[in-house]
Amino acid sequence: MTDSATTSAAGESDGFETWLRGRVPERGLRSKGASVLEVLLTQPRRVSYSSAAEAAELAGVNVATVSRTAQALGFSGWSDLQQELRARYLSSLSAPDVAAAQRTEGELGGASLRRDLESLAVLNRxxxxxxxxxxxxxxxxxxxxxxxxxxxxxxxxxxxxxxxxxxxxxxxxxxxxxxxxxxxxxxxxxxxxxxxxxxxxxxxxxxxxxxxxxxxxxxxxxxxxxxxxxxxxxxxxxxxxxxxxxxxxxxxxxxxxxxxxxxxxxxxxxxxxxxxxxxxxxxxxxxxxxxxxxxxx
Known part of the structure; x- marks a missing residue:
């Protein structure tokens, strides 16, 4: 499944695009922020697992612009935006596609425990x-x-x-x-x-x-x-x-x-x-x- 196809499916079934565009402030985003938004909309799979630096490279901006765009969309920063973006992206996938998208390496038992600890830290914050x-x-x-x-x-x-x-x-x-x-x-x-x-x-x-x-x-x-x-x-x-x-x-x-x-x-x-x-x-x-x-x- 391509990122563009995923975006379309998510937009139709879970309101992915509607959700994301609905977080844009009334005054809109500056041109560089709009570039970040476009990457989020068109490449959800890739940016769901990217660092802020990688997302910045995809959008042709710097890391500070990615952070500011996340804040303009109502998040504390890139990690919080990415957490919800990934949840919404994964909700558009079948179970086999979820496993393929995550590409977790190594022992999955330990990886599961580490993932839970990370999620609980996010939840606590x-x-x-x-x-x-x-x-x-x-x-x-x-x-x-x-x-x-x-x-x-x-x-x-x-x-x-x-x-x-x-x-x-x-x-x-x-x-x-x-x-x-x-x-x-x-x-x-x-x-x-x-x-x-x-x-x-x-x-x-x-x-x-x-x-x-x-x-x-x-x-x-x-x-x-x-x-x-x-x-x-x-x-x-x-x-x-x-x-x-x-x-x-x-x-x-x-x-x-x-x-x-x-x-x-x-x-x-x-x-x-x-x-x-x-x-x-x-x-x-x-x-x-x-x-x-x-x-x-």
């Missing part, structure tokens, strides 16, 4: 504490919380739902599309929908987010690259790096954000959460779930 607080407080105030997750990212949804319930709040995790349609039919104002989808977004997730928003629910999306439709339906989008190695997106950053949300949730009403955890502990003992029982104080 970019994640807004206020955004996590907003989602946690919305969950605490909600009449009902619906969590959507598909594929391997069911693990993220299950972890989030399990711990939201443990913290003392009602939450339902939906994995099946028929169940999702039925659940969305009961959404009302005062509900919260958390949409978790990475790589190539599931259409059912986007449809559910749009429907929930139209019904007055608060919608939050956890994703690596929100499509224009998902972004329009969501009150807030949490952008999470999810690039793995080989064919597999990484689960680690998504799980880290799920844990951050429930950690913040536990501070909204600490007494409620304490009572909920104590009640759960009593039932764990009653059902004999634990191999080792805790000491009684």
């Amino acid at each position: 970019r994640l807004d504490d206020q955004l996590i607080r907003t989602i946690a407080e919305a969950i605490a105030q909600a009449r009902r919380v619906l969590i959507i997750a598909n594929g391997s990212y069911v693990a993220v949804g299950s972890a989030l739902g399990h711990n939201v319930r443990l913290a003392g709040y009602d939450a339902t995790v939906v994995r099946d599309d028929a169940d999702l349609a039925n659940s969305v039919s009961r959404i009302e104002p005062g509900d919260v929908l958390v949409a978790i989808s990475f790589w190539r977004l599931y259409q059912s997730t986007v449809t559910a987010a749009e429907e929930a928003s139209s019904r007055g629910a608060r919608v939050f999306a956890l994703t690596d690259a929100a499509s224009p439709a998902l972004a329009a339906a969501a009150e807030q989008v949490v952008l999470i790096p999810a690039e793995g190695v080989a064919f597999f997106p990484s689960l680690a950053p998504g799980l880290a954000v799920a844990q951050a949300i429930v950690a913040q949730l536990s501070t909204v009403d600490p007494e409620r959460t304490r009572k909920s955890i104590e009640a759960a502990e009593t039932q764990w003992s009653r059902f004999g779930l634990m191999h080792r029982q805790p000491r009684r104080g």
